[in-house]
Amino acid sequence: MANDIDKAESEYSKKRLGALCTEWIAEHPNLEICIESLRRLPTRIAADDLSYEFLEPTIDKLFDKPDAPDSLPQLARAVVEDTKACDAFREQLLGVLYKVGAIGIRLRNGEAVHFIYDSTFIFRPTDITSQTRVSISPMLWSVLGSYRQRRRTEALD
Numbered sequence: 001m002a003n004d005i006d007k008a009e010s011e012y013s014k015k016r017l018g019a020l021c022t023e024w025i026a027e028h029p030n031l032e033i034c035i036e037s038l039r040r041l042p043t044r045i046a047a048d049d050l051s052y053e054f055l056e057p058t059i060d061k062l063f064d065k066p067d068a069p070d071s072l073p074q075l076a077r078a079v080v081e082d083t084k085a086c087d088a089f090r091e092q093l094l095g096v097l098y099k100v101g102a103i104g105i106r107l108r109n110g111e112a113v114h115f116i117y118d119s120t121f122i123f124r125p126t127d128i129t130s131q132t133r134v135s136i137s138p139m140l141w142s143v144l145g146s147y148r149q150r151r152r153t154e155a156l157d
Contacts, residue, residue, distance in 0.1 A: 013142035024100050028070050033061045034093055035102050035144070038136055042149045044113075047094065047132040052079070052086040059089065070096050091125035094134065098123055104135040 021032045028034070037050075037058040052059075062076035075092055078085040097103040104115040105123050108131045114121035115137065136146050 010142045013140055013144075016139045017143045020100055020102065026069075028096055028100065029068050030062055030065055030070075030072055031096070031100060033058060033065075034072065034096055035140065037093065038097075038102070038140070038144050038146070040145045040147075041136065043138075043141060043146045044133055044135045044149070046130075047090070047128050047134055048130055050090050050094075050134070052083050055079075055086065055090060055093070058093070059086075072096065091128055094128065095123070095125035097134075098125075102137055102140060104137065106133040106135065107131065 017032070017035060020035070024031050037055065059076045059079050062073045063080055065073040065076075067074050070092065072089070072092055075085065075089040079089050094103065094105070098105055098116060101116050104113040106113045107123075107127055107129065113133070113135045114123065136144065140146065
């Protein structure tokens with residue numbers, strides 16, 4: 001029974017990834033590359049952890065792509081020329097991932113995580129600070145191999 005549940009969850013997650021990429025292809029033709037940047041990450045991560053070194057494989061994949069409406073290939077080329085441009089690339093990447101529902105955002109400590117369907121929250125990628133946390137949508141956990149990190153208090157139990 002548990003295997004059936006795991007199999008169904010895995011299949012659902014794969015289908016959701018495919019559906020997202022299909023739904024957004026006109027506006028974000030490189031969405032699958034963007035979502036793949038989240039592979040094997042914890043379900044929650046600090047935005048600051050998405051450094052140049054971390055994002056370099058994604059930047060390399062987008063470097064040769066034709067320009068797209070989301071400007072990520074253009075920003076990827078800018079980062080290759082000047083790594084200081086990585087902050088703008090990260091902001092744009094997170095903005096796209098938030099808009100399509102792949103991630104949720106918590107801007108500051110003590111705030112809730114917000115996803116795109118939360119109509120009371122307005123996310124501007126330029127609002128990202130050192131306190132900003134990214135949460136991968138549970139619908140993608142299985143296909144991306146996301147994992148939950150135990151809290152320190154849980155480790156003590």
